[in-house]
Amino acid sequence: xxxxxxxxSHAEIERPPRMLIVEDDAELLGEMVHFTRSAxxxxxxxxxxxxxxxxxxxxxxxxxxxxxxxLPRESGFELCEYVRRLPxxxxxxxxxxxxxxxxxxxxxxxxxxxxxxxxKPFAMRDLSLHVTALIERPKVxxxxxRFLRLF
Amino acid sequence: xSMDKRPLLTVQLANxxxxxxxxxxxxxxxxxxxxxxxxxxxxxxxxxxxxxxVLLPTLFWRPLRFVGTRLFGSRQVEQVLIVGVGPLGRHTHxxxxxxxxxxxxxxxxxxxxxxxxxxxxxxxGPIGDxxxxxxxxxxxxxxxxxSSHDLHACVQGAIGVCERLGVPFAIPVCHYRLAxxxxxxGSDFTDGYVHYLNARYSxxxxxxxxxxxxxVSSMAxxxxxxxxxxxxxxxxxxxxxxxxxxxERVGLHGRTFxxxxxxxxxxxxxxxxxxxxxxxxxxxxxxxMKQDPRVTxxxxxxxxxxxxxxxxxxxxxxxxxxxxGPRPPLVGEVARYEAWQRRRLSVRPGLxxxxxxxxxxxxxxxxxxxxDMRYIDHWxxxxxxxxxxxxxxxxxxxxxxx
Numbered sequence: 001x002x003x004x005x006x007x008x009s010h011a012e013i014e015r016p017p018r019m020l021i022v023e024d025d026a027e028l029l030g031e032m033v034h035f036t037r038s039a040x041x042x043x044x045x046x047x048x049x050x051x052x053x054x055x056x057x058x059x060x061x062x063x064x065x066x067x068x069x070x071l072p073r074e075s076g077f078e079l080c081e082y083v084r085r086l087p088x089x090x091x092x093x094x095x096x097x098x099x100x101x102x103x104x105x106x107x108x109x110x111x112x113x114x115x116x117x118x119x120k121p122f123a124m125r126d127l128s129l130h131v132t133a134l135i136e137r138p139k140v141x142x143x144x145x146r147f148l149r150l151f
Numbered sequence: 152x153s154m155d156k157r158p159l160l161t162v163q164l165a166n167x168x169x170x171x172x173x174x175x176x177x178x179x180x181x182x183x184x185x186x187x188x189x190x191x192x193x194x195x196x197x198x199x200x201x202x203x204x205v206l207l208p209t210l211f212w213r214p215l216r217f218v219g220t221r222l223f224g225s226r227q228v229e230q231v232l233i234v235g236v237g238p239l240g241r242h243t244h245x246x247x248x249x250x251x252x253x254x255x256x257x258x259x260x261x262x263x264x265x266x267x268x269x270x271x272x273x274x275x276g277p278i279g280d281x282x283x284x285x286x287x288x289x290x291x292x293x294x295x296x297x298s299s300h301d302l303h304a305c306v307q308g309a310i311g312v313c314e315r316l317g318v319p320f321a322i323p324v325c326h327y328r329l330a331x332x333x334x335x336x337g338s339d340f341t342d343g344y345v346h347y348l349n350a351r352y353s354x355x356x357x358x359x360x361x362x363x364x365x366x367v368s369s370m371a372x373x374x375x376x377x378x379x380x381x382x383x384x385x386x387x388x389x390x391x392x393x394x395x396x397x398x399e400r401v402g403l404h405g406r407t408f409x410x411x412x413x414x415x416x417x418x419x420x421x422x423x424x425x426x427x428x429x430x431x432x433x434x435x436x437x438x439x440m441k442q443d444p445r446v447t448x449x450x451x452x453x454x455x456x457x458x459x460x461x462x463x464x465x466x467x468x469x470x471x472x473x474x475x476g477p478r479p480p481l482v483g484e485v486a487r488y489e490a491w492q493r494r495r496l497s498v499r500p501g502l503x504x505x506x507x508x509x510x511x512x513x514x515x516x517x518x519x520x521x522x523d524m525r526y527i528d529h530w531x532x533x534x535x536x537x538x539x540x541x542x543x544x545x546x547x548x549x550x551x552x553x
Contacts, residue, residue: 075330102343103246107238107298108328 017063017135019044022053022079023097024072032066035124040131050074050082057083062092064134066118066127069098069109077112084113093134097122174200228252230289230404234259234278234309235296236270239323243296244271246342256288261302278305281312286493289405293320294344300326315490317349317497317527318404349497351530359532364474367539368467375461382413382449382458390447392418395462400479403499408471410479411462415450416443437484437516455549463502475535476501477523495523498530503542 019042023029029046036042045060047053049071056062065083069076076096083089096114098105099121106117118130178197182189231247233240236258247253248271257275275284284290293313297306306322313320321344352360372379383394396414399407417423423445433439446454453459466472472479479500485493505522506514514522526534 070331075328077328077330103239103242103296104323104325104343105329106242106245110238110242111298112328 016041016043018042018060019064019066019131020047020053020056020060020062021066022047022071022076023068024048024070031124032127035127036131040128050079053079054082057086057089062089064093064095064131066095066097069096077108080109080112080114095130095134170205171201174204228254229291231255232257232259232284232290232293233296234281234293235298236260236264236274237296237298239298240296241270243294256290259284261297261305278309281309282316282490285312285316285318290318291404293318295320295322297323298326314349315494317494319346319348321346349494350527356532360473360535364467367474368464372464372468379461382453385449386413389449390417399482400500401482401485401496402471402479403496405496407482408466410466413453413459413462415447415454415459416445417447420445433516457546460502467502473499473501475503475538477504477526492520494527495520498527503538505538508538508541508545
């Protein structure tokens with residue numbers, strides 16, 4: 001069941017979409033990478049922390065990045081800011097994940113450059129909905145961090 | 152919020168099919184005794200329980216809710232004003248909408264902020280308009296969604312306005328970005344804000360006060376029902392016009408409601424008021440007159456013992472009013488209030504208050520407002536009970552302030 005549709009508006013993407021997932025929970029990272037590869041047909045890269053993410057960010061042309069806010073060394077907020085500072089990735093959609101976000105946390109995530117917030121714990125189905133929403137959004141991006149209502 | 156968007160009845164019933172199946176199964180199990188299935192008994196139990204537990208609520212939900220909102224109003228939705236159109240303001244708005252108990256009436260802009268598109272509520276002006284907005288609109292709480300310390304002076308000024316007008320407000324617990332740290336107390340402030348009230352009671356005490364209102368008003372209505380019926384007949388039979396006089400009054404945080412009295416004046420009294428304004432005996436924006444020629448004979452009698460005010464027990468039961476609290480003002484009076492006088496609206500209006508039992512009739516508008524402030528600022532449940540006790544003899548002996 002490939003979740004990714006290639007319609008007219010995305011004709012420029014010929015290859016499978018490339019995604020980077022930064023998550024310090026090894027089990028969850030494995031599940032997310034496996035799901036996005038097998039169920040969504042993505043070419044997915046995984047990283048456990050800021051340092052690992054930076055290596056991938058420097059090497060791969062990414063279409064979407066998923067960042068956990070609580071990382072072992074530098075935080076996810078800082079990684080978002082790092083991504084936005086790279087001219088090449090200044091406009092790549094960023095999904096951030098975190099537990100029980102307060103409005104304050106979501107505001108900070110938005111200010112750091114995130115586009116969509118996914119509250120933990122989430123089902124893989126939620127992940128696919130959020131990622132699809134991010135990739136399929138129009139090229140002219142609207143400002144603001146969104147919080148997808150699933151129900 | 153979206154309670155009205157209930158699906159079609161057939162869809163509702165289809166959704167309840169699972170409940171029906173479980174009930175039927177339970178009925179069969181219940182009638183399965185000593186290895187023998189009494190299927191007739193089972194059928195009766197299944198039908199009866201399905202009817203009572205599933206069909207009745209589904210069929211009568213709308214009428215029940217209609218009666219409920221008629222009786223108790225729809226006070227559960229709190230109206231919120233958000234100050235700040237930045238990311239924090241927007242995300243606060245979203246969090247408030249998700250709990251379904253709040254509606255956001257609009258935003259105010261901090262001076263350095265830009266317009267604000269895609270907010271989902273109108274921008275009512277710059278923060279300098281706070282006092283105007285709080286006076287013109289019903290605001291149960293103002294959220295200061297300030298995301299930086301640079302706004303300190305600005306928010307300080309706005310807090311002063313809220314305190315003067317008696318409007319509850321919330322300020323962010325912390326402006327800093329926390330990637331891992333959690334508050335040491337364990338329980339975080341649930342929405343990242345500290346909430347402040349300008350009234351003295353805690354939410355638990357407010358609930359107690361409300362329960363007291365419900366208990367006393369319903370018992371009083373029941374006990375006084377013979378008297379109420381007699382007075383209703385007397386009013387109806389001795390002069391032309393309706394039994395009740397319903398007047399638009401201002402309640403909690405500026406909400407208007409229809410305050411009910413027995414009609415004690417001729418039916419075109421409001422129109423005659425303009426002609427009598429020159430003979431007003433009360434200072435300030437209130438109109439009061441001892442020998443008011445518009446009062447009917449029955450009216451004079453029921454006014455002497457404040458019986459005309461008794462129907463307001465229904466307002467108390469509905470939650471428009473409380474037993475004890477500042478008397479609810481007229482809309483026109485509130486428009487002419489000074490800022491500090493508007494703080495009277497920070498608590499539910501009441502049937503009786505300090506002035507009503509003080510035994511003093513000649514009192515300036517200013518003094519009256521001061522007494523109301525004293526009530527609000529020194530509130531306790533005990534004081535409420537004491538005022539109720541002191542009101543009873545005052546009413547019975549007909550010595551109440553007019």
